[in-house]
Amino acid sequence: MNDLNSIDQRVFPPTARRGRECGRLKIADVPATELAEHFGTPLYVIDEQAARDRAVQTREALQREFARVGTEATVYYAGKAFLCVEVAKWMVEEGLNIDVASGGELAVALAAGVAPARIGFHGNNKSEAEIARAVAAGVGTLIIDSEQEITRIAEAAAAAGTRQRVRLRINSGVHAGAHDFLATAHEDQKFGLPLARAVELSTNIASYDSLDFAGLHCHIGSQIFSSEAFRESARRMLGVYAELESVLGAPVPELNLGGGFGIAYTPDQAAEAPDIELLAAQLADIAAATSAELGIALPKVAFEPGRSVIGQSGVTLYTVGTTKSVQLADSDAAGDPADLGFSSRLYVSVDGGMSDNARPALYGSDYHVRLANRASEAEAQLVRVVGKHCESGDIVVPRDVLPADVAPGDLLAVAATGAYCWSLSNNYNYLPRPAVVAIRNGEARVIVRGETEEELLARSVF
Template identity: 50%
Template sequence: MRAHPAGPLHGNITPPTAAGAPPEELGALDPHVWPRSAERIGGELHLGGLPVTELARTHGTPLFVLDEGDFRSRAGDFADAFDGADVHYASKAFLCGQVARWIADDGLHLDACSGNELSLALAAGFPAERIALHGNNKSLVELQLAVDAGIGHVVVDSFDEIDRLVPLGAARVAAGGSPVPVLIRATVGIEAHTHEFIATAHEDQKFGFSLSTGDALAAARRVVSEPGLHLAGLHSHIGSQIFDTAGFEAAAHRIVGLLGAVREATGQTLEELNLGGGFGIAYLSEDDPVSPSDIAAKLRTVIASECAELGLPVPRLAVEPGRAIAGPGTVTLYEIGTIKPVRLGASGAPGTPLVRNYVSVDGGMSDNIRTALYDASYTCVLANRSSDAPPALCRVVGKHCESGDILVRDLWLPSDVQPGDLLAVAATGAYCWSMASNYNYLLKPPVVAVREGAATEIVRRQTLSDVFALDAVLADLPAPSPAPSQPAPEHAVGVRS
């Protein structure tokens, strides 16, 4: 993480170098990074068969554009690669009613991390038996909802949670129902090669029962002893945005060892093993994610080998791809408002200043907090047209009153970008809309699904009246209407507020 939120110059460290050498073709769409339907026609970016200028005029900016074909084909890739296993879609990456129905129709499972995510899925008609409930601090109300709905698994995370769940399971059995199916989340002690905040299987963090201290085995013993609970299997998750399969293989080795220890301690052979996921995606051209088929082949081989060594039957597997389904297929469109050249010092050539253009757009950290929160890297392109202008070093920033409000830290854009142009930021489908806020009272953008030339708004744009409705003083007052805007310049293609 950087030393100072206002940037390296304020932290007395050397200014960062430019984003490498300018690419041969500014605005090129790397197919590893951009949605599968992305193409340029007449210089303009098209998504799902639609030009981005039409999408911006119709729906405004900022705007999340979700390529439905990309989303569903990636879900299918994982379902095919893990045929015979359960593939769980990550609600926390991005969830709305339409996405829940796509996932249900495509035969996937779903993991919810809160009672409200669970409620949304159930309201959308998602089959309860294909839902797993996660979370390190599930309330009694959330657990009651899960038990009453008859969800597939509760992934227990602490002894306190087992204590809360026991009477609910006992009551269900007393009423003639079946015991509540439970997975024990084990912390296997694997250091995933990812950001500290999204590595989840090392010892010093909030999730799961430690394998090394014996807590995971003790939790299994406790669940087995309760007639209202059914220990269906084990769960392991080592982190998020991971490219190296070695961590998954090491975790699989340890979690199968726990299967053997549970059988020895309780006499029960567990039938299910959820290996988690957190598979990485390409945010930049240099990122190299592993394909679903490669992941599946390696994990199946490791599990089969480890189970054979311990004389265990191979359990039914489950995986949680995380951002790998939702992330790559969504692009965020912004309209440029202000461009400010900032001199950074000498570039190396005598008398030649190094200049970075701060390109401000009409969104920012309220719709993508990941750059500020995780130091995440994104790329973007000039979307409404092509340009032969020479490259300029740029930093794409938002409109919030924070110097850390950065979307793309360093990249090359055409030097003739101007107010009214559209920028498209790639791979924003996971953890952007779902982590959005109303900071500075900006409103959450809509989400539009595109496919084969048709656009469908699946999440509408938030309005100021929506926000006022939560304010005890303003709830009954109408939100002020904006004054008529001045005519936009001829080059403007977005929808101005």
Template identity: 50%
Template sequence: MARTVHPAGPRHADDAPGAASLFRPRDVNVLDPAIWPVSADRVDGVVTLGGVAVTDLVAEHGSPTFFLDEDDLRSRARDWAAHDVDVYYAGKAFLCTALARWLADEGLGLDVCTGGELAVARAAGFPAERLEFHGNNKSTAELRRAVAAGVGQVIVDSFDEIDRLAAVAAEAGVRQRVLIRVTVGVEAHTHEFIATAHEDQKFGFSLRDGAAARAAEAVLAHESLELVGLHSHIGSQIFETSGFEIAAHRVIGLAAALRDRHGVELDEINLGGGLGIAYVSGDDPETPKQTLERLIGIVEVECATVGLRVPRIAVEPGRAIVGPSAITVYEVGTVKPVTLDGGTERVYVSVDGGMSDNIRTALYDAAYTCVLANRRSEVEPILCRIVGKHCESGDIVVRDAWLPGDLRPGDLLAVAATGAYCRSMASNYNHVPRPPVVAVRGGVSTVIVRRETEEDLLRLDPGFTDPGVHRV
């Protein structure tokens, strides 16, 4: 599988850009279909989405804005749902009521991990029995809300939570379905801060020290809880299934031990999410069909080895569904050439957003694809760094992007594959209001998350006593 490695090495943020010329594209106007939403195109030089020119979209909705191709997202959801597995969309990637309704329409389940995400799901009328409730520190109040709502299952993450949930379920007079989150000791090939199955981390019960087995026994000891399965999650932005093979081997080994010791055959094995998407040319994630066929085959082989009935298999794709479906469009404010040591030049292009709407570049050193969106240009490309408007030197949107040499203030830039973990991790740093999310379908655009205003920010400030005076 392809891996994205910068030719200048891990310190390329500090180095001159010369070596990056290895990645210089033949035509900076081309939209790679592996990266951009299915409806993305150029018409008369202007990037279009859902049949609408981004120039018209920005004229109506402003910038920066996340534009989401609804047909693209629904198609990806259907691709995941078209197999004999239970699919729970990971709401942490991006969630709003409109999206939750689309997922319900397409037959998916929904994974939520806080009371806020649960509130969005309930406001959307999402079927409670198709909800699973995650999280490493669920409060008693959150558990009460989940149980009262009738969520299909709770993934428990600590012995304290098992006791809390058992008490809440007993108080409500229900028997709550439960999965144990198992830390399987598998670290997927991903960034250190998004690898979630090695031992030294906050999630789950370790297999190595026997905590996972003890957690299962603790659940079985409570009449108000029903142990229905085991859960594992090995990381994010994963391009291959070898890590899942080891994880499944270990989880199913635990399931066999629970059968032998307690006579319990579990109904479900949830292998989590973390499946990657293409951010730059050369990234080559598997299709949902390829991934799910491999996962089903892995579980079947492991179950046959220990003589277990094959349980239901569940997965939690979030990024893989919403990530490729959205783009972010910014307006260029300044174009600033900077001469580096040795006489080389880096061009800093400042846009009207930044780390407040996409923290992933600063947090994970994430790479993105960016194009000039409001016109086509045949001018020789230059290597640029797309930066935001925030008071941080690490406020970088795209570290290295080839853009036409005639780039100027007022141009629009489109950044691909920003549907996951951009709006959902957005902040109000420097008191910048968060951008809207606008769905586009069949030539029509619809706001599904409105743009924040300065009045929204001031409304949270008790010192703001006269909105009429301060309204902009």
């Protein structure tokens, strides 16, 4: 059995460790207990320097490797993973552009002072108002997701007296990811247009004076651990580029290969999670070799990582409210290798749940938990960390092992919650959404205010 007091920095932020006194978890030298006392729980905690460092590492790796094969790489931070004004500022300061997927996310990026030319705007159902707003703001690229959007964007750009740069989102037919809902390149889903229509639709786009066709875009899924799916997707997309060059009479300048790079949510996943340096080299080699085979110039490339940039820098703190032991049926213990050796499971209820982390309920996602307020020498106990919502699927950590003396009042830390936790948060059962605190240089500050019950009540009309 692993050390129950260990803090695995492959899933926790690199600065996370246990202090010598009382074994309290520290993040960037700030004790978790102090964070909980000052800001309350549940609480999202972001190690700012870890997020910045990961952004730089990702950008530099992709730019270096694609420069090696003779082209340029642009990296967009996928704001849907977690976007607020401060995070947008961090990403731009570290050399990334910003990818948004709604008018609200666009408003956040603009409020952060992001230059509109550095923004890409996604969305399968952008309203006419959102399109007009993006065009008027000077957004660098609008990603066309349906045939109707070609006309809508062209008309909005003509009305504004400008030429709007666009990409066409194409489903390469290659999809990858940990859950069907995370796979986004097969035809039977809401995003993008069929690969078979790429030439026809690109030609249509090029016929409008108010549109500047920058190239194709694809996204094959999320939480991807292997480069093989990217290899096949790039091959298919670049095959279309060879045909487009002949039809349009000029090379297509750019190919956006999306994001979806996976991270480790549990120590068991750490060996599989891709190393960005190696992945960047593999992607560059794939693109260069495919272009050479097709006899076309390698276009500029773009990527849109989100989870892999911000995910590991985040930790969520919870306070234990109640615990409840249940006996495991023989069939459960025998059928699940992770449960072998345990005759019981301890349900550990915390003061948050599916309102602050919907991913286990949506995707069956795994997470890793540790005691944060103390170390313990107690024996190991199989646990399931659950929330306080009136829902049996309200699970935060489906399966992990904690010291058997975990008890009401203890503080728990769940790792790798920087992505798709705050951004998917909700008010189920009228729970206010937690605050987000960033730590840098040993100091913590609120970057997103938590809600209050009074604010929730203020929405009701009496």
